Every structure is written in structure tokens, then in C-alpha cells.
Amino acid sequence: MAFLSDTLARVKPSPTIAVTNKARELKAQGVDVIGLGAGEPDFDTPQNVKDAAVAAIAAGKTKYTAVDGIPELKAAIVAKFARDNGLDYAPSQVSVGTGGKQILYNALVATLNPGDEVVIPAPYWVSYPDMVLLAGGTPVAVEAGIETNFKLTPEALEAAITPRTKWFIFNSPSNPTGAAYSAEELKGLTDVLLRHPHVWVMTDDMYEHLVFDDFVFATPAQVEPQLFDRTLTVNGVSKAYAMTGWRIGYAAGPKTLIAAMRKVQSQSTSNPCSISQWAAVEALDGTQDFIRPNQDLFKGRRDLVVDGLNACPGIDCPKPEGAFYVYPSIAGCIGKTSKGGTQIADDETFASALLEEEGVAVVFGAAFGLSPHFRVSYATSEDQLTEACARIKRFCEGLA
Known part of the structure; x- marks a missing residue:
């Protein structure tokens, strides 16, 4: 469209937001989807912080x-x-x-x-x-x-x-x-x-x-x-x-x-x-007392996901030092075909087939500038992560 700027044509929408939105749409349609795309903690804002916000509103700091x-x-x-x-x-x-x-x-x-x-x-x-x-x-x-x-x-x-x-x-x-x-x-x-x-x-x-x-x-x-x-x-x-x-x-x-x-x-x-x-x-x-327990919580999730993904044929998942992401390689999956008939040509087709066939939403590695990988955010419950890893393993075991 000629009306839009040339600068805008140089950029693309955020792939992580796109994956999260797609997972939400599928869930709204009744599809059983586990979303591992969003980069945000799944627990609530600390109560003292919420109380400070309420107090600010009451004091007219608006x-x-x-x-x-x-x-x-x-x-x-x-x-x-x-x-x-x-x-x-x-x-x-x-x-x-x-x-x-x-x-x-x-x-x-x-x-x-x-x-x-x-x-x-x-x-x-x-x-x-x-x-x-x-x-x-x-x-x-x-x-x-x-x-x-x-x-x-x-x-x-x-x-x-x-x-x-x-x-x-x-x-x-x-x-x-x-x-x-x-x-x-x-x-x-x-x-x-x-x-x-x-x-x-x-x-x-x-x-x-x-x-x-x-x-x-x-x-x-x-x-x-x-x-x-x-x-x-x-x-x-x-x-x-x-x-x-x-x-x-x-x-x-x-x-x-x-x-x-x-x-x-x-x-x-x-x-x-x-x-x-x-x-x-x-x-x-305010108090920083919740930071260490949250670190321990995320560490447990990290270990669960790293172990679960490394049990999947064709996947190599290093253990990271921080954040709440892992970035496994799928080099061993490239060139194979999924049970649903998708040829895994790259990490984008891998992520697309994984979502379609197993209901697990991840972000493909090309979005982050390095393939063949995908990103998992483990900022969700251990039950969800355990089920997601089981589905990814089943998907990988079905590749031929």
C-alpha cells in the first residue's frame, strides 16, 4: 500500500506475540493448546506492590x-x-x-x-x-x-x-x-x-x-x-x-x-x-524476599523441561543459567516427516506442525536469528510443562 511508509516495510510484527495470539485463538475455539510462547511469569504481582497501587489511586496520584x-x-x-x-x-x-x-x-x-x-x-x-x-x-x-x-x-x-x-x-x-x-x-x-x-x-x-x-x-x-x-x-x-x-x-x-x-x-x-x-x-x-523462592521455582521448571526435551529424539537442549527460556536444537529432526504429513524443512515448519498435531505452541528459532531451534518459555505450571514435554516427545517419536 503506497500510503504506508517505506520504513514500516522494513520491519515485521513480533513473532512471539503472533504465537501467543494464535494459541489464544485456538483455545477460544475449544482446542486443547498448551502455550509456551509468552515471556511472562505465571504468578501474580506481589501483594505489597498491588497495595501500593491501590493506595496511590486512593491518594489521587492519577x-x-x-x-x-x-x-x-x-x-x-x-x-x-x-x-x-x-x-x-x-x-x-x-x-x-x-x-x-x-x-x-x-x-x-x-x-x-x-x-x-x-x-x-x-x-x-x-x-x-x-x-x-x-x-x-x-x-x-x-x-x-x-x-x-x-x-x-x-x-x-x-x-x-x-x-x-x-x-x-x-x-x-x-x-x-x-x-x-x-x-x-x-x-x-x-x-x-x-x-x-x-x-x-x-x-x-x-x-x-x-x-x-x-x-x-x-x-x-x-x-x-x-x-x-x-x-x-x-x-x-x-x-x-x-x-x-x-x-x-x-x-x-x-x-x-x-x-x-x-x-x-x-x-x-x-x-x-x-x-x-x-x-x-x-x-x-519494598521487600525482596520473594525473589529467591521464585528463582527456586523457575529452576525446578527449567530442570523439568531440559530433561523432558533431551528425552525427545532429534532434540538437543542445553541447560541455561537464567531467565525462563530454553532454546533446543532440532537439527536431528530436519528432513523428516510428521505423522500428519508435514515435512520438517526448518524450525518454522516444525513449530507449525507441533501446534497443529499436538497442540503445543512454541516460537520457531528463525524469529530469533538462529536456526534450527525453537524457544520454550517455561513460565507456566509444572503440570502444563510435563504434558507439553510428553506431547513434544510423542511428536518427535512420530517423525520418520
């Missing part, structure tokens, strides 16, 4: 706020970065947006010019490349495959950087793989970045508190303080606090960048929801 966050929330974010990451920011270095996605998009829109490149490890969260394209930049995907546990090597990062590189987008623990970088592994990447002072770092730490097996989380500016002045450290309350629908993300970085992001937000959404901001204050300042 008006416009400062464009990029109320002072109380910025103070809570400053305290969080100091407490959890050893990073010292001022409130003027903090931006609050309508979810982490807006924070990332604001930063890219505020900084990218045509021809600017953004290095993104693949597999990647589906929105990174498309946000870069919408902002006028060029995404440069760099493969980090199963042979390196889905972690980018310093050598691969070095090879991807050019004089046109403006940003390096980093996500640990990772969506879609759950892979998390230790401080030592991260130091290998930051050493490369020190040699390229024109490259800025955008680190998406949304799954910081979802790590397992005594893994210790680290973030780039913490590991290498010399990168502090060219790092945007992004986080939010969606995952750790089960607040996906509240839509609060935040970041801290250099004042000039934060001011530019504020300008973008002032002409798009203006402030995030005032009630959600007050709820986020309580989330960050």
Missing part, C-alpha cells in the same frame, strides 16, 4: 507526572543500582518509560543516523533488529551458537565492529536462550569494547534476578568501570516482580543521552502510567 518518571521512582532506581550492581547514578541520569521496550526504542531513535550499525548477538530478542530498523539504523547480527552455549565470543565481537558501529546491544540472561555471562566472560567482551571508544553499550538486564545454580549476575559497567560513560544500563520490573502488564522499564546512563531520550518520549507517550510508577517504587524499595 495526574500527569514528569515525562520520564516521578522523583520517588528515580530515587528508588538509583538505590537499586547502588544496592544490586555497585553503580553510582544521579536521578538526572535515570529515565523511566512504558516498559523496557520503550526505553530501548527511545535510545535508538535518539542516537541512530542512516548508516549507523548496531551489533546484536544472535539468537536475539525478536524486537532488537526491528527497533534498529525503525530508528533508521542497520542491525548487524553476530552468531553465537550452541557450540559456545549461545554466548558471543570476544573474537566474534571484534570482527563485527566497524567504523560505522554505534551500539552493541547485550542481553544477559538472554531471551531466547537463558544463557548468562559470568563476570569473567563479560570481561572478555568489555576488553574488546575498550579498544573501540566509538561504540556504546546498551545492556538489557531485564532477567537479572532470574538466575540459578549460584550464578552471580554481572553487568558491563560494573565489570569494566571505564565503560560507565558510554553504557546505557536497562532494566525493569516486568520479570522479577511479575509486573508485565504494568509497563514500567527504566535505564541509567550519561546525562546527555538521558536528556535526548526524554525529548523523544515527550513527543510520543509522555509519562508512563502514574499508578504503575508508584507500584514500581514499592517493588524496588
Whole structure:
């Protein structure tokens, strides 16, 4: 349609949202579907956070706020970065947006010019490349495959950087793989970045508190303080606090960048929801006692799913360090034919046949930039996960 912009033609709708919507549609039609596509915790927002939101409504805190966050929330974010990451920011270095996605998009829109490149490890969260394209930049995907546990090597990062590189987008623990970088592994990447002072770092730490097996989380500016002045450290309350629908993300970085992001937000959404901001204050300042039990819950689910998928012929599922995803390879299934008659040519046909024949909704790996894989979100009940793994095993056993 000629009326639509050329820029829009460069991007595609979110495949993860598409899979989730398809599962919902089938369920509404009475089909027995287990949805493993949604990236959100299945438990409720903590009661103290909900109570803070109700109190804010009762107190009439329902008006416009400062464009990029109320002072109380910025103070809570400053305290969080100091407490959890050893990073010292001022409130003027903090931006609050309508979810982490807006924070990332604001930063890219505020900084990218045509021809600017953004290095993104693949597999990647589906929105990174498309946000870069919408902002006028060029995404440069760099493969980090199963042979390196889905972690980018310093050598691969070095090879991807050019004089046109403006940003390096980093996500640990990772969506879609759950892979998390230790401080030592991260130091290998930051050493490369020190040699390229024109490259800025955008680190998406949304799954910081979802790590397992005594893994210790680290973030780039913490590991290498010399990168502090060219790092945007992004986080939010969606995952750790089960607040996906509240839509609060935040970041801290250099004042000039934060001011530019504020300008973008002032002409798009203006402030995030005032009630959600007050709820986020309580989330960050209030008790954190539920985080460890939630980690243990997700760890049990991870182990269940990894064991279940590795019992499926043709599937190889590494055990990740964090988040609530696994990213199994289906290399052993390619070229076979399902009981329903579908030839498994790639991970997209695998996922489509799995949904049609067994009622299990997963996201195919090509959506994340690395095939042949698929992503499972294990942020659902153990009963559902056990049944899903049984169905996937039955599907794989039926391939010939």
C-alpha cells in the first residue's frame, strides 16, 4: 500500500506475540493448546506492590507526572543500582518509560543516523533488529551458537565492529536462550569494547534476578568501570516482580543521552502510567524476599523441561543459567516427516506442525536469528510443562 511508509516495510510484527495470539485463538475455539510462547511469569504481582497501587489511586496520584518518571521512582532506581550492581547514578541520569521496550526504542531513535550499525548477538530478542530498523539504523547480527552455549565470543565481537558501529546491544540472561555471562566472560567482551571508544553499550538486564545454580549476575559497567560513560544500563520490573502488564522499564546512563531520550518520549507517550510508577517504587524499595523462592521455582521448571526435551529424539537442549527460556536444537529432526504429513524443512515448519498435531505452541528459532531451534518459555505450571514435554516427545517419536 503506497500510503504506508517505506520504513514500516522494513520491519515485521513480533513473532512471539503472533504465537501467543494464535494459541489464544485456538483455545477460544475449544482446542486443547498448551502455550509456551509468552515471556511472562505465571504468578501474580506481589501483594505489597498491588497495595501500593491501590493506595496511590486512593491518594489521587492519577495526574500527569514528569515525562520520564516521578522523583520517588528515580530515587528508588538509583538505590537499586547502588544496592544490586555497585553503580553510582544521579536521578538526572535515570529515565523511566512504558516498559523496557520503550526505553530501548527511545535510545535508538535518539542516537541512530542512516548508516549507523548496531551489533546484536544472535539468537536475539525478536524486537532488537526491528527497533534498529525503525530508528533508521542497520542491525548487524553476530552468531553465537550452541557450540559456545549461545554466548558471543570476544573474537566474534571484534570482527563485527566497524567504523560505522554505534551500539552493541547485550542481553544477559538472554531471551531466547537463558544463557548468562559470568563476570569473567563479560570481561572478555568489555576488553574488546575498550579498544573501540566509538561504540556504546546498551545492556538489557531485564532477567537479572532470574538466575540459578549460584550464578552471580554481572553487568558491563560494573565489570569494566571505564565503560560507565558510554553504557546505557536497562532494566525493569516486568520479570522479577511479575509486573508485565504494568509497563514500567527504566535505564541509567550519561546525562546527555538521558536528556535526548526524554525529548523523544515527550513527543510520543509522555509519562508512563502514574499508578504503575508508584507500584514500581514499592517493588524496588519494598521487600525482596520473594525473589529467591521464585528463582527456586523457575529452576525446578527449567530442570523439568531440559530433561523432558533431551528425552525427545532429534532434540538437543542445553541447560541455561537464567531467565525462563530454553532454546533446543532440532537439527536431528530436519528432513523428516510428521505423522500428519508435514515435512520438517526448518524450525518454522516444525513449530507449525507441533501446534497443529499436538497442540503445543512454541516460537520457531528463525524469529530469533538462529536456526534450527525453537524457544520454550517455561513460565507456566509444572503440570502444563510435563504434558507439553510428553506431547513434544510423542511428536518427535512420530517423525520418520
